[in-house]
Amino acid sequence: MHQNNAEAATSVLPATDSRPDRDLPVDPDLLRDLVTANHILYDQGVVDAFGHVSVRHDKDPGRFLLARNMAPALVTEEDIVEFDLDGAPLNAAGRGVYMERFIHGQIYRARPDVIAVVHSHSPSVVPFSVVKETPMRAVCHMAGFIGTGTPNFDIREVAGDGTDLLITNNDLGKALAKTLGEKVLVLMRGHGSTVVADTLKKAVYRAVYTEVNARTQAAASRLGEITFLSEAESETTSRNIETQVFRAWDFWKQKATAACAALSNQFGAGQEL
Amino acid sequence: MHQNNAEAATSVLPATDSRPDRDLPVDPDLLRDLVTANHILYDQGVVDAFGHVSVRHDKDPGRFLLARNMAPALVTEEDIVEFDLDGAPLNAAGRGVYMERFIHGQIYRARPDVIAVVHSHSPSVVPFSVVKETPMRAVCHMAGFIGTGTPNFDIREVAGDGTDLLITNNDLGKALAKTLGEKVLVLMRGHGSTVVADTLKKAVYRAVYTEVNARTQAAASRLGEITFLSEAESETTSRNIETQVFRAWDFWKQKATAACAALSNQFGAGQEL
Amino acid sequence: MHQNNAEAATSVLPATDSRPDRDLPVDPDLLRDLVTANHILYDQGVVDAFGHVSVRHDKDPGRFLLARNMAPALVTEEDIVEFDLDGAPLNAAGRGVYMERFIHGQIYRARPDVIAVVHSHSPSVVPFSVVKETPMRAVCHMAGFIGTGTPNFDIREVAGDGTDLLITNNDLGKALAKTLGEKVLVLMRGHGSTVVADTLKKAVYRAVYTEVNARTQAAASRLGEITFLSEAESETTSRNIETQVFRAWDFWKQKATAACAALSNQFGAGQEL
């Protein structure tokens, strides 16, 4: 009853799992961390009812883990599904999956160094995605990973006018991965952004600080001309400050776990499609 | 004791119900969803002490359901009143009703396709209502329903200078419905906005994302020239993304129910007029 | 140990009560409402650790009621002190009192129609107080009481350069009351604002909506030229919409009581000076 469009329905309706056997068990700690990552991204205001975070399988680089189609704040270990890099679910067992899982699969394929991916509509980043004359740049030391410019993916240039702006197939996923290139952050015009890292905790950290940097840059731009981080400062801050990611993770985890437990105590888990 | 103005009092004081018998029972699920809609709109920051949401009666298109005169966060099933399309209460039983129920009735009359209506003063939308040179447009894929422009109802042009800006009778309701036309959103100068949909859940979704879009457009306008959604993108995003309304509703319901239960545990229901 | 300035200390140190006998008992409901008003103003973000609200004594127009020197969120009935219109405490019994009680006394003296006074540093109003070229005006129907302009009290014009910007004596209180004149709202340069009404509930409502209007006007001013409420619209909205103050009060009371109870359960009442 929720689908009023056949095309969109195809990508959210339960798909037949391409490889129903789950031979390589995921590290249980990684699974728990992925649940925590969902909760932190909600609690820190990066995702709300929409947005998603994935991690590459620790034993099979050709697979990744992502929640079924639901709000991140409500995700539990039972909601995590395995996918191959084409976005085909391996153990969905009839559950609905995210329409935009192709973002994750195609970035993992194009970038062997990437271990985790966050896609969000975080509120201060979307404005930058629709103003091409003002690129997002690192303004503060916590966001050195952004560097001196951010690619902006405009789906209209790739797929023409009249799309739904979503990355709903592998071709669009490949095009987005191409725009990302070797960077860690890509804006998506009128939509949001996607950020990557070589660890799950770092990807969460970067998603949070992408939002902080956007808010800071927007505020600074109203005060006058900005002294941005230089290329060299971006590199050094990123390298040194990201040694401290654990401090943020540990604290955010504590906050988020409390916040999401309070939500889940009310009703039990989210509702199936 | 709260009324110090006879004219205003007329429309809030208990009215004699025009048809005291309630022959067609509403679907109990719809009634529960209307209570949830009130709570979600509060919890998402669309309404506070003011604002209201209605749904058309599922068995009689000539009636609609709306809470009695109270804050949305406190509404329970017992607070829902039936109205005819002229805004006459059918079972108020002496309870005060909203001064602006005519917004709902006249839109249901003019637009047979409309099943639900949300009227609010959501904070980022009011600024657009008072700046005529800057129309609200869809800037992000979640708000494609806004399209490439939004009508703005200035009561001064219809009823002259010196009104209270409220839609307190059927003539003003008709004028507002006329400005809305076939659109889904109408701004109201110095007052707020009204948004409609063909389901209750979608109307709630649109009210929330009208506020998100306003915030995003305002922020983007300070960064430079905006690439808005095209007409074709607005149509496609609206059609495809609104298949995912259930995901937002399920999550928002869980959040809002917890938040409003905490409020109601303090005192019991809101106070009668 | 907290006083490092003799002059300031004079006005916060316990004063000898000028009339120690409390012959005219206050209406207990009014006393409870004054406590609630303190809590609402905190919960709605109008006051934080600073700011205060008073009400005129219901049996003696030459007295008013105001909390002792403490944060509004923590005020209980036991913390309310009676004052005469010169700001002399009648039953402080050695407790510290607000340095700026003269705001209240001198407005009650100059304006027999005023029953309640709120003084705050609410965050969106202070910016208007320091930018004289941009007067605050009513932009939305809920804030019609603001009208088409707001007087701005600059203490430097009255008391010269080098003051502490506070209204710490009766002469400054009189000067402020003179700038307020017959209006309901006066800005105070670099400091905040003071708003009055003929009922306590209405004064609280106006303090909240002064903040809302400031936020809305600031946001609108960044979008383009604003259509403000006309003089006639300001009058009609104020007269009609303020019949609905009870709806906001009842809801805000419920929210604020829950929030402040959670605070007080931790430690008991605030600490004495």
Next chain:
Amino acid sequence: MHQNNAEAATSVLPATDSRPDRDLPVDPDLLRDLVTANHILYDQGVVDAFGHVSVRHDKDPGRFLLARNMAPALVTEEDIVEFDLDGAPLNAAGRGVYMERFIHGQIYRARPDVIAVVHSHSPSVVPFSVVKETPMRAVCHMAGFIGTGTPNFDIREVAGDGTDLLITNNDLGKALAKTLGEKVLVLMRGHGSTVVADTLKKAVYRAVYTEVNARTQAAASRLGEITFLSEAESETTSRNIETQVFRAWDFWKQKATAACAALSNQFGAGQEL
């Protein structure tokens, strides 16, 4: 496993305590206040996972107290470490310490009048740090301590391009202290700010109101030309209003203790490095 950079690691890895014996016991009230200060700064939005507050030892001006390397909201008395003015830990006992403890040590050395130091990235202050043409000034009476201008430390001018912007050694600490000079607040380009005071409670108050002033000045600058506090007003407000610091402290303590207790009940103390 968290260190992927040898240089940065040096300053966070457990250091050998330079004087393992703790001969001069700190006043237990001061220790408790330092824990409270950590919690208040978190609850008031000045620090999040990062930022820190220290106090000079009450019996040995050549030592100061600062938490080990962790999020302020989670700090307990057991987490407080003593340092000498070179930033060498005296009783870390193998625990990780903040990379930027040199901010504190070198300011205590340069400024015998300073008893407490807060370093933060509070969100409205960072934009001022990157826009040199718009200095932060006191706009409201609560922030008179800021005065008529604020020094801005640009590490690039001291240590050249390509640093990580952090104050990770005594030379950088000395350079920062030199830029601070006899002021109470110094901005740090692309990084944050540091504020000092002659009591711990006042330093916390100033850190909170530095953020409030930044938010107010930014908002006012969009409305037109600002009337700032004069030099004389800055001095008088600072002197008189800071007699009321206890009122803020008592209230903020109550709020923060509740908020942080709720966090700590979930997991116990933060995780070791």
